Amino acid sequence: MVRMGLAIGVILLAVFASACAGGGGRSDTAMTLTPVGEWQLVAIEGEAFELPQGARLPTLTVREDGSVGGLAGINRFSGSVDADAWDDNGWMMGPAAMTRMAGTPAAMDFESRYIELLGSADLVYPWPKTMDLLQDGRFLLRFERVGE
Secondary structure: OHHHHHHHHHHHHHHHHHHHHHHHOOOOOOOOOOOOEEEEEEEEOOEOOOOOOOOOOOEEEEOOOOEEEEEOOOOEEEEEEOHHHHHHOEOOEOOOEEOOOOOOHHHHHHHHHHHHHHHHOOEEEEOOOEEEEEEOOEEEEEEEEOOO
């Protein structure tokens, strides 16, 4: 009796899995992940980081039209990326405009490094809860989706 129940469970699992697979090919309704959303920085060049005194956690908001903005640590920034490049995981950011508030030297250095890495990335890999920015295959920045 236990074997019969197990066999039925395996069959039901197989039927459910094949139904979810949509016949083994790509579904017209498959979700395409894009970097659109609100993100907060969690790693720089593969390492966790400590915020310097006077800095706040950097954020990045990416909109569908390619406009970006956020907090760099002290100052707010805005700019744009080529949204058409996302289909090939491309990340091409133009110059960023920033507010001009002063902070501690360590916080200003941290902010400069963040903006430099953000602008030098050439690949983006958005996942449901995280997003990675890379340059020539080298990990630069990892973000976590806000609210996750």
